[in-house]
Amino acid sequence: xxxxxxxxxxxxxxxxxxxxxxxxxxxxxxxxxxxxxxxxxxxxxxxxxxxxxxxxxxxxxxxxxxxxxxxxxxxxxxxxxxxxxxxxxxxxxxxxxxxxxxxxxxxxxxxxxxxxxxxxxxxxxxxxxxxxxxxxxxxxxxxxxxxxxxxxxxxxxxxxxxxxxxxxxxxxxxxxxxxxxxxxxxxxxxxxxxxxxxxxxxxxxxxxxxxxxxxxxxxxxxxxxxxxxxxxxxxxxxxxxxxxxxxxxxxxxxxxxxxxxxxxxxxxxxxxxxxxxxxxxxxxxxxxxxxxxxxxxxxxxxxxxxxxxxxxxxxxxxxxxxxxxxxxxx
Amino acid sequence: xxxxxxxxxxxxxxxxxxxxxxxxxxxxxxxxxxxxxxxxxxxxxxxxxxxxxxxxxxxxxxxxxxxxxxxxxxxxxxxxxxxxxxxxxxxxxxxxxxxxxxxxxxxxxxxxxxxxxxxxxxxxxxxxxxxxxxxxxxxxxxxxxxxxxxxxxxxxxxxxxxxxxxxxxxxxxxxxxxxxxxxxxxxxxxxxxxxxxxxxxxxxxxxxxxxxxxxxxxxxxxxxxxxxxxxxxxxxxxxxxxxxxxxxxxxxxxxxxxxxxxxxxxxxxxxxxxxxxxxxxxxxxxxxxxxxxxxxxxxxxxxxxxxxxxxxxxxxxxxxxxxxxxxxxxxxxxxxxxxxxxxxxxxxxxxxxxxxxxxxxxxxxxxx
Amino acid sequence: xxxxxxxxxxxxxxxxxxxxxxxxxxxxxxxxxxxxxxxxxxxxxxxxxxxxxxxxxxxxxxxxxxxxxxxxxxxxxx
Numbered sequence: 001x002x003x004x005x006x007x008x009x010x011x012x013x014x015x016x017x018x019x020x021x022x023x024x025x026x027x028x029x030x031x032x033x034x035x036x037x038x039x040x041x042x043x044x045x046x047x048x049x050x051x052x053x054x055x056x057x058x059x060x061x062x063x064x065x066x067x068x069x070x071x072x073x074x075x076x077x078x079x080x081x082x083x084x085x086x087x088x089x090x091x092x093x094x095x096x097x098x099x100x101x102x103x104x105x106x107x108x109x110x111x112x113x114x115x116x117x118x119x120x121x122x123x124x125x126x127x128x129x130x131x132x133x134x135x136x137x138x139x140x141x142x143x144x145x146x147x148x149x150x151x152x153x154x155x156x157x158x159x160x161x162x163x164x165x166x167x168x169x170x171x172x173x174x175x176x177x178x179x180x181x182x183x184x185x186x187x188x189x190x191x192x193x194x195x196x197x198x199x200x201x202x203x204x205x206x207x208x209x210x211x212x213x214x215x216x217x218x219x220x221x222x223x224x225x226x227x228x229x230x231x232x233x234x235x236x237x238x239x240x241x242x243x244x245x246x247x248x249x250x251x252x253x254x255x256x257x258x259x260x261x262x263x264x265x266x267x268x269x270x271x272x273x274x275x276x277x278x279x280x281x282x283x284x285x286x287x288x289x290x291x292x293x294x295x296x297x298x299x300x301x302x303x304x305x306x307x308x309x310x311x312x313x314x315x316x317x318x319x320x321x322x323x324x325x326x327x328x329x330x
Numbered sequence: 331x332x333x334x335x336x337x338x339x340x341x342x343x344x345x346x347x348x349x350x351x352x353x354x355x356x357x358x359x360x361x362x363x364x365x366x367x368x369x370x371x372x373x374x375x376x377x378x379x380x381x382x383x384x385x386x387x388x389x390x391x392x393x394x395x396x397x398x399x400x401x402x403x404x405x406x407x408x409x410x411x412x413x414x415x416x417x418x419x420x421x422x423x424x425x426x427x428x429x430x431x432x433x434x435x436x437x438x439x440x441x442x443x444x445x446x447x448x449x450x451x452x453x454x455x456x457x458x459x460x461x462x463x464x465x466x467x468x469x470x471x472x473x474x475x476x477x478x479x480x481x482x483x484x485x486x487x488x489x490x491x492x493x494x495x496x497x498x499x500x501x502x503x504x505x506x507x508x509x510x511x512x513x514x515x516x517x518x519x520x521x522x523x524x525x526x527x528x529x530x531x532x533x534x535x536x537x538x539x540x541x542x543x544x545x546x547x548x549x550x551x552x553x554x555x556x557x558x559x560x561x562x563x564x565x566x567x568x569x570x571x572x573x574x575x576x577x578x579x580x581x582x583x584x585x586x587x588x589x590x591x592x593x594x595x596x597x598x599x600x601x602x603x604x605x606x607x608x609x610x611x612x613x614x615x616x617x618x619x620x621x622x623x624x625x626x627x628x629x630x631x632x633x634x635x636x637x638x639x640x641x642x643x644x645x646x647x648x649x650x651x652x653x654x655x656x657x658x659x660x661x662x663x664x665x666x667x668x669x670x671x672x673x674x675x676x677x678x679x680x681x682x683x684x685x686x687x688x689x690x691x692x693x694x695x696x697x698x
Numbered sequence: 699x700x701x702x703x704x705x706x707x708x709x710x711x712x713x714x715x716x717x718x719x720x721x722x723x724x725x726x727x728x729x730x731x732x733x734x735x736x737x738x739x740x741x742x743x744x745x746x747x748x749x750x751x752x753x754x755x756x757x758x759x760x761x762x763x764x765x766x767x768x769x770x771x772x773x774x775x776x
Binding site: 003004005006007013014017181254255308309310311312313314315316317319322323326327328329330 | 334337338341362363369370371372373374375376389390391416417418420421430431433434435441443466470549669670680689
Binding site for chain 2: 745
């Protein structure tokens with residue numbers, strides 16, 4: 001397509017295609033390893049990540065743009081076994097934004113930094129003319145250090161590995177959709193949170209292979225990226241997927257699939273089978289992991305594809321969504 | 331009885347009945363929501379091999395012709411027009427663009443979840459013409475009608491409707507008359523039947539000896555419908571059977587039909603992949619002409635259509651929708667026509683025959 | 699076609715409007731297509747409009763059909 005559409009930032013297939021095209025502009029010398037992981041390796045034992053945050057509404061049940069910005073970057077490090085240490089914060093604000101609002105976002109960002117021991121090393125601030133952007137955009141760059149002996153990553157995934165979901169999928173996306181389409185769903189909150197505390201105990205497991213922070217495009221997208229990236233099959237059990245009934249209600253009303261709705265505090269984890277039981281115990285021991293569940297396994301069958309087995313025994317293919325999730329009537 | 335045990339019982343019954351029939355059976359569903367539910371629950375794989383369930387032209391979004399889409403795009407591009415549409419339509423391709431693309435180019439396009447929401451946009455945006463894209467079958471047309479009635483009552487002069495509504499019974503008749511397709515029965519769309527009732531479908535049994543069952547959308551309701559269809563075929567008793575009585579009354583919803591009759595009249599309509607079918611569309615009647623958006627744009631240029639004749643001619647959706655051809659037999663399948671760049675309705679719909687085949691055939695060989 | 703979800707009518711509001719609830723979610727829906735709707739009814743809502751009352755699962759109407767199904771499935775367990 002000649003022009004960019006909002007779906008190109010949606011995290012699904014259009015996004016993948018775009019990122020691929022962008023990466024192609026760099027020679028292999030300047031883009032050594034285009035990995036499909038949540039953070040890059042700055043050195044053998046340091047991770048670095050960059051994220052932009054543009055969500056509206058900027059305040060939503062369970063969080064805010066400020067909180068999201070820091071949690072998002074922390075999570076990109078955390079899933080790759082990197083203890084989050086430092087952060088840089090970029091602010092681009094629209095002329096006319098309430099000063100108090102910006103300070104509130106900073107306050108929420110600072111609170112997460114304090115809780116996780118992350119230091120703000122610097123930042124940048126721009127104010128653009130009214131109309132140049134919608135209110136406020138934040139960008140974060142975070143750096144962390146490897147907290148285990150080997151770098152986790154999908155390269156370590158093998159057939160037989162067990163897959164976990166740390167909580168019900170789609171809570172953030174459902175929360176935003178409810179705001180956008182004017183639906184009052186009592187109790188529906190974004191899952192926006194730092195995953196460091198939940199994931200760190202897993203690093204002690206020798207069989208901990210990899211984890212991914214499910215964001216835009218949802219759990220479905222990251223699972224497809226794993227399957228396609230490793231050319232392995234993933235098989236999920238539909239009955240085993242944790243469910244938030246409020247996300248399900250929203251899904252029913254708008255015709256949206258929870259597996260494709262954004263998360264901001266939910267991860268998929270792959271561990272060797274011998275560590276599966278212990279992994280579940282550790283996840284469930286943490287407040288963010290109380291609904292964690294074993295959802296399936298990695299297989300040599302149907303390589304490159306994620307299958308979802310229903311309680312009736314049929315298997316449906318879970319593909320990557322093409323663009324943004326849109327409400328439907330059909 | 332749990333949903334699971336009911337579903338399992340239906341599968342057992344389906345296998346028994348199919349075995350008794352001793353011959354291959356072709357059934358068709360004509361409802362996008364049925365197509366989605368069947369795919370979601372991976373039901374086709376569980377049916378006996380000799381039983382084929384084909385997706386017909388039941389997705390009103392997917393059968394919206396490129397020409398109609400181009401008119402909608404022309405409306406969206408007009409200065410002073412705010413186009414309100416259900417989300418389903420955003421990514422459907424016209425000849426060269428889509429509403430999503432026009433939105434990215436700066437057109438005023440808004441997703442709504444109800445026709446009244448579109449009317450509210452008109453009330454709140456006096457300076458703009460709000461054009462509502464009316465898509466859907468008889469389940470959805472009454473809502474558009476209600477919005478128009480209200481617009482007329484309140485004299486809202488900046489509200490318009492571009493009606494692309496279509497009717498199910500005419501396309502069923504078209505499908506039933508295709509003599510070369512060994513169709514034995516239809517799984518009828520439950521919510522269209524909620525509006526129409528049973529009578530408009532009676533001709534299927536009476537004139538064509540086709541089995542017909544009105545079914546719901548839960549997996550056990552769909553499987554019940556299929557089991558009932560096989561029962562009709564076995565007993566050679568062809569009549570409209572309603573296995574969705576909790577939501578469908580035999581007489582349908584007369585109030586909703588009255589709204590439709592007040593506002594719309596049937597007219598010939600163009601279906602993507604099938605061509606023109608008589609009486610198969612709903613256009614605004616004379617009393618509501620003032621709200622008809624088609625007067626806001628000039629008719630489509632012939633050059634635009636000629637430019638895209640080639641792709642149109644090669645698209646085999648018509649045959650795929652009629653069960654005559656398998657997706658992989660289409661020359662465009664997987665090359666110029668993919669889920670990211672779809673050409674025909676079977677690929678436009680996430681669960682259309684071609685989109686499904688594209689996903690399934692990559693890995694699950696042998697699945698229906 | 700077509701996504702429709704059963705809602706319970708909590709309260710009738712002005713002409714053509716009602717407050718409805720589904721699994722804890724409250725929303726305004728239109729009733730022009732189903733003017734006979736009453737408080738307490740369960741209705742099928744499609745694209746923001748109530749289109750029919752949902753009657754409790756028609757156990758009697760479909761009872762003989764289900765009997766047939768179960769009898770057949772016994773001869774062909776999943």
